[in-house]
Amino acid sequence: MARKRFIELIEEHGMILERLLTRIQQFPSQKVGYNRQQLIILVDLFVSGRSKLKEIAHRQCIPTPNLCIMFRKLEGEGLVSRTVDENDRRNTWYSVTAKGQRVAMKFKDAVMDTIEHFCRNLTVSEEKKLAECFEYLNKILTRVEEQNA
Numbered sequence: 077m078a079r080k081r082f083i084e085l086i087e088e089h090g091m092i093l094e095r096l097l098t099r100i101q102q103f104p105s106q107k108v109g110y111n112r113q114q115l116i117i118l119v120d121l122f123v124s125g126r127s128k129l130k131e132i133a134h135r136q137c138i139p140t141p142n143l144c145i146m147f148r149k150l151e152g153e154g155l156v157s158r159t160v161d162e163n164d165r166r167n168t169w170y171s172v173t174a175k176g177q178r179v180a181m182k183f184k185d186a187v188m189d190t191i192e193h194f195c196r197n198l199t200v201s202e203e204k205k206l207a208e209c210f211e212y213l214n215k216i217l218t219r220v221e222e223q224n225a
Contacts, residue, residue: 100194
């Protein structure tokens, strides 16, 4: 019975977090001028550093062909660059350009401002407790993700 409730809570919290994240990321993407999915991909690449398409697709749970289309648009906007691996020409590396770094930082800053706005009515005690819960949850979920990679 406890296992069933545990699974229900994960599903429930996942849906709540997804809705909240969608709302949080919607507003800044309008301010930055690119669509939300493009910005999320750009920030992922900015944070992770130079990556292969398959690595990014795996991290973002996006089919590689769809991601390839997004990268063409990002490359066309001058936000990312592609480099063919000289040792294995079958591999292509994607990197964030200087312009892409500025856009990624602007989006990240706008997301942080939006989170701060959404959480403005939390008490100090609630913020502290929520931060502790997120730290603990992140530790556990990172382990679960690594075990199921």
